[in-house]
Amino acid sequence: MRLAYVCADPGVPVFGTKGASVHVQEILRAWRARGAEVRLYATRLGEQMPADLADVPVVHVPVPPAPLGTAPGRADRVAARERAQADAARRIAERVVADGADAVHERYSLFSTALAVITGALGVPGVLEVNAPLVDEQRTHRDLVDEDAARAALAAQVAAAERTACVSEPVARWVQRTVAAAGGEAGRVLVAPNGVNVERILPSRDSAARGPDPGPPVVVFVGTLKPWHGVEHLLRARASAATDWHLRVVGDGPQRAFLEELAASLGVEAEFTGAVAPAEVPGLLAGCAVAVAPYPATADAEDQYFSPLKIYEYAAAALPVVASRVGQVPAAVQDGVTGLLVAPSDPAALARAIDALVADPGRRRAMGRAGRRDAVARRSWTAVLDDILADTGLAGADPRGTPRSGSTAPRPSAAGAPR
Template identity: 55%
Template sequence: MRIAYICCDPGIPVFGTKGASVHIQEVVRELRSIGHEVALYAVRSGKHVPDDLTDLELHLEAVADVEPAEREQAQAHAAERIVSRVIADGADLVYERYSLFSTALADITAATGVPGILEVNAPLIDEQRRHRSLVDASGAAQVLHRQVAAARATVCVSDPVADWVRRRTADLPDANDVVGRIHTVPNGVSVRRIQPQPEDPDRVVVTFVGTLKPWHGVADLITAAALARQSWSLRIIGDGPEMDSLRAQAGRLGVEVDFRGAVAPQDIPTHVAGSAIGVAPYPDLGGGEQQYFSPMKVLEYLAAGLAVVASDVGQVPQLLED
């Protein structure tokens, strides 16, 4: 089967270091491993192409980094170009990672009759409005309606995300039928890519892997290291907008932190090696803001054989026991 995998989210480089990038690569990898031909259609590439995906068919329709209103329109136009390309190339199945302004799945399935699967990873409309900038909220809502209505199945990474999709599409004419096509499929982890490795025999290494953003709680982790009664080594693997402030905080508190920066997914095992504990210190932001997480980092820590310390929020309690 030829599968067109589509990602029209300009915030996700398909060959990047973000968790979303890893997720795309792993889904593509698994589809190929069971014999399917996969073509990837995206708006942003990234520079960290894994060795086993160098032969992946990739089609790019770039989105310019412009003002929010223009950027939203540019995303829609890029999706339209991808629709034309997929129809010309042919596909037996369309698999699209939901993004705010792409109706590629709906347009392709309507034109060709092939089935489509929509993957929803976050309540993007709410997230974009809260943390970034959303100009055309009405248009984004219409996109979600069209995509979910057209999809043969909508797969969501957590129950809260699935509930969000149901609420947002409750006014569809065939809402009862749509609800039956919305499913929860939690994130997984590749136990081929990540395997247990020996701990450092001379020190306890506590490691965080992820993008350095406020909702990951890395500032709290550094504060905890400063207050710790026992000595342990702190390693932070990842980059992001909080990097400078976290470095300054560590210096101010006298905490020695091994900042590794952004690391290609295939190199994560090398940088995790020697660790004893993996941490996911999500802060409690109140309400349901963060409850949709299906934290890949926790699964990766477990696959690496690490003890895990994580906040009792979101989906974490479903993965860990005291």
């Protein structure tokens, strides 16, 4: 099977270090594990090409900058950028049609109708994955001029897709509302949370250790340093901790300078690694004992639409997870079994939970091993893709010609779509 994977989002470097980049790379691996001949079409590449994906054919169709002098006002510049995004997606579709494909899998991006064009021209099945309510995000946090065109593009994509996979219930509900408002139908939507590569991320050394800690255990956070990750609460938790533990912050972002200054003002010695390639993350997790996802509170529960990729990676590393009780997190962390849930934006509660696991090595190691078992049994990217493809024309047989087994049809979800 020849699969065209499309990412027309200029905000996602497919070979970058962002969580979105990891998602793209892992879905590519999952398709290749099924025997598909994958060709990648993207508007932005990035500079962190994984060795095991170096042989994937890549077609780069960048979004060109707006011509100088043609868009004097801010709204005009935004409109020109939106047209450029749509044009890049159109050119990607033309390339896929010219190259030929037996199926297409597209990561949803604003103004793209590539999947609809490709499936219509080639008569092949398509899978659309939706990772965020991009129209709302763009309108709220950036600039959006032609919202009607953005919504119409999504409706066209969903109508053409054999399956639309959303990372969470809130995203699935958003897709259904948006498509309905555009006069379309979204009956083939399912919820498919993020997964983890359980072969690349292996159990931490602490999970197999016995007896007391030889020194202060390492507590880790992995992610982009932006406000919605709540790392400042973790720094304040370390400052008020009753036990001794070393704090490692893996990642980079616009908050880094602020967080380093905050750590210094609190007298907290924290290790900031800066940006790392996804291939380096398993090694950084291997020496840790507890992992943290300190998401802050938000005014609107629908803002917590994300599927917590970091939590699944923590679990694969057999690390107990201390996480805020928000959004989809309670579905990813079994409180008291694979980790501990705490109130969001509460450094004192965060400190107490981490202290409890630092003070009881046997308990935390048992939690970590339970998380690893769950990740292997239910959270692999192979299982994620199998769930997405279940009951579609792509599910019946392995592309290499051997029958597949073990896929389970999704359950109905609260959003009215399969899961």
